[in-house]
Amino acid sequence: MTTVRRVDPHDDAAFRTWYDTYTVGFEAGRTDPGGWTSPEAAAVYRHPSAAFPMAPFGAYDDADRCVGGAWAGLPQRENLQRLELNICVPPEHRRQGIGTALLDALIEFARQNGRTNLIGGLHIPVGVTDWPGVGFFTKHGFTHGITEVRRRQLLPVPDDRLDALAAKAKERASDYQIVSWEGPCPDEYAEQYANLKALLDTEAPTGEISYDVAEWDVERLREDEANLERQGRTLYATVAIAPDGTVVAHTQAVVTKHDPSRGSQWDTLVLTEHRGHRLGLAVKVANLRALQTAHPEVTRIDTWNAEENGPMVAVNEELGYRIFEYNQGWQRTLTP
Ligand SMILES: CC(C)(COP(=O)(O)OP(=O)(O)OC[C@H]1O[C@@H](n2cnc3c(N)ncnc32)[C@H](O)[C@@H]1OP(=O)(O)O)[C@@H](O)C(=O)NCCC(=O)NCCS
16 A cells, blocks of 8 residues: 655655655656756755745655655745646556555645645656656646747857857847846845846746746845755856846856756746847856856756747757757646
8 A cells, every 4th residue: 555645854864765766756768857966855845945835745655665756836925826746656666556646645735735726747858759647647637738848058158159149149239238147146136136037937938827927026036045055056147237227138047066067047038128139149148158157067058948939949049959858737726
């Protein structure tokens, strides 16, 4: 019989076993998936974010061996109807009801917390047509909400290529000042930067999955930065500033000391009324230059975009990103 229980992230042995089991399921069938390293995961679960606390759950067999892992995230500032989840079962334990037992526990957890909308993600390698999670979600009444494409860029991008792209961006972006930083956002931009971060979930395409406007303020920004530091990650950010001093575009990428050859490209946003000035390209080129200069050990950087996000994908392809994997979002509404 399978038993599911919440894992205490402060119990080193239990947490490590959960992490290892989850990771085997997470990585199976994928190439270089780049999930959280164990110290990053420990920091995430031991110091939960106020905006998005996450809880680990483990599935155990009769001998109390961990045979599957999952996490549940409960947004606290917006999307209060939602529980986000992921379930990973190592291949040798699949098709024995373990994923279902974990999902049942997460549904119970959702109900206890008044959540009615479940969102789960799948990572599907290019060319694979029968990914287990698709059958699993379909069986459990989830519907496909969005497909995002994960693209990868190999680093370093040669300086002359970056120079050419920066010059191309400047043809239309010359009125804007481009400012980059490493780590925490300078105080002078913090409020505007927090406002920009709030917009991403509703400005970028999200398919059938609807998001509330996120509530970001300087306090949340600073908490997020403190969490990143605790996780061993360093953020690189670049903004574009209009002549009147308004911060109108930003991009951010992150490196981790726990997996130094890997980078991740996160948010990029240009305010609607400032689109068409190649600001997306301008901020990304400057940010990439800052990151690869400071971290020559990074050999690859990944980014995720909705399939239909034409403008962002065009910028990424121009920078040299190529398709690597598909991410799908699936959702289910819980009935009372
Ligand atoms: C998806 C996953 C969690 C399923 O775990 P599992 O323990 O094998 O799931 P269960 O045994 O409870 O399967 C329940 C039902 O889901 C469906 N299902 C599961 N795997 C399937 C597959 N490979 N193909 C088709 N249907 C599948 C079946 O209907 C199955 O019932 P059945 O075995 O009686 O036919 C596991 O394959 C996994 O870890 N995949 C990688 C991570 C992932 O994609 N997670 C997605 C969920 S967030």
